[in-house]
Amino acid sequence: MTTSFSEPERGFRVAEFEARLSKAQVLMAKQNLAAMVLTTEPEVRYFSGFLTQFWQSPTRPWFMVVPSSGKPIAVIPEIGRACMANTWIEDIRTWDAPNPQNEGVTLLAETLKEVAGKQGIIGIMKGAESHLRMPLDDYEKLLSSLPHNPIEDCNELIRSLRVIKSEAEIDKIRYAAQAASRAFLRVPEIVSTGMSDREVFQAFKHECLNQGVDDVSYLVGGSGQGGYGDIISPPSTRKLQSGDVLILDTGCIWDGYFCDFDRNYSIGTPSKEAAKAHRIIWDSTQAALELSKPGTTCAELFKTMNKAMGLGDDAGSVGRLGHGLGMQLTEHPSHAAFDQTVLQEGMVLTLEPGYEFAPGKMMVHEENIVVRNAEPELLSDRANREIVII
């Protein structure tokens, strides 16, 4: 272990959850919501601190009911009681799951009737980037047991809360990003000609774990002669050779928070085109960095990055040039022409310009930042302007 950066505290203080809840309830009052029902992992965790890999099992739904006043109520499978009891949540209602005949639906409906009354408005996330993590059949049953409670979308409410990170959240993302930065620095030592992309990936995962991350949840990329094409496929058995460009793009996790950035490498001397493309995307990131201040919009960042690359307002195949970051690998907002979100202090963002410098040859660059009232804070160590040579 070569962890040189001091490890932040795991979990959060109760005051953090109290602050999240209090902000949520102010917004709920504005929208006249009597309750919110949350079904997805980041939202349940946001209000409780409930952290477990058990969500990978699709069998059991988990519900968090946020009332208009008072603490959140967990309506969860019995298997989660002990883990939930370690959080600040006090009201934990469980059912014996799995139970496909009644997978928590009655318990959830009763809780909502108690909290929202017969006619109170219930908030559910319905908008962009959200989904409902419970069977549709059960959702329809839930609605029919609450016939007089209007359902309203609370996606924007939740987004507006989650998009601003607390210093404790930022500490976790920074720790993950710093560990990944150290792992990227070591790539020229652990990667060499003749290794397959897959071997490179596995060596990089070991290195990230050595540098102190909890998990290398996300690792994509690959290599290609003079440049790479696809950036979301699994690694191939293709062997690295001189003249290749290699990209590694990782979402490493520490205490439930992601970093998300990439680094490019040239195997031997890069072609002039690849070297130039790297400088261009670096400069594009630099232009965005200088503009990343409260008041700037995501659409402006998008335009600025494109302009620095000599491109118009085409979003390319990726569709955006960066995004929010936190409990999820990608979060609201998007650096795209459609997104008029105004940057605020405490937003954690990726800056991710990319373009095709020749047919089938892309160059993508990414950094992680926090928007601050003065200069933005870099969470990832700034890449070199010149592509690193292996």
Place this chain on the structure above:
Amino acid sequence: MTTSFSEPERGFRVAEFEARLSKAQVLMAKQNLAAMVLTTEPEVRYFSGFLTQFWQSPTRPWFMVVPSSGKPIAVIPEIGRACMANTWIEDIRTWDAPNPQNEGVTLLAETLKEVAGKQGIIGIMKGAESHLRMPLDDYEKLLSSLPHNPIEDCNELIRSLRVIKSEAEIDKIRYAAQAASRAFLRVPEIVSTGMSDREVFQAFKHECLNQGVDDVSYLVGGSGQGGYGDIISPPSTRKLQSGDVLILDTGCIWDGYFCDFDRNYSIGTPSKEAAKAHRIIWDSTQAALELSKPGTTCAELFKTMNKAMGLGDDAGSVGRLGHGLGMQLTEHPSHAAFDQTVLQEGMVLTLEPGYEFAPGKMMVHEENIVVRNAEPELLSDRANREIVII
């Protein structure tokens, strides 16, 4: 790397996808479905082979339309075109995503009208363990653009296909399980008194990667003096000491397929109670193993395992004593009193008896098997009946 087991082929032959599609279309005809729309990762992958970690980003929905005849149609974000074009899918329709104003809804609706006509029945997974991976708002928009197409649940149809694994699928699960078995064997060498649970977890992840898995996607467990309590929480900083029982339960992935089993260890000589509890759960697994043949029901396996532990038909806090396994960490069916699923050749299952042998002290044991016409095949190396001492 000490991978001693020969690596299967990655991906699948086209014949495998043809067989899956053909079986699906026979069942669709019986249910009079004109098309199915699938939105979740395992289902999109089942019909296409589309494998990417990119699903971790919640931003973009992905759709697979399975028509009543002819090949599946991918309706996906442009960023996925290159990766999808490497599969056997030919009809790939993309939109520039993210585009929250119209996140593929129009393109999907048009595709469905073309495939299902104005009144054809459209299958969507709505039942147990499923969810819809697209915003609810967009689902409602989709329904209103298809006003005369009845929607029917196709959850059971998909389940009945996915529950029987092909030999190529089993090869992948076996490979993951064999690698994890070797990693578990090495635990006494890599774990020692004084290490924290977290350090044990990280050492075990390195070992699993060394043994050839692609990712250690799931790792839960922990330690406790004389026994452990909670089995879904993240690892603590608690240091291992003599008299502890340690459990590691891992879902390792190889080529997109999971193994899922655990092993128990005693730090120093176990207490009589812990040693006995381990024998009891081992015997319970053995009883289930002997019964795991075509014709047996999951409910019978459940009863048998409980009986072998001297317990009644209480499912305990976990709610079941094992489950299906494949592209997901847990899949249909469940070894539980409610599940009358009849075992068939080719089902991959976990056998996972567990019980509380003293207040707050659990013992859980798990093996992975394939149901065969004769004896079941063990995918994990069978554990010792005596708890392993570190």
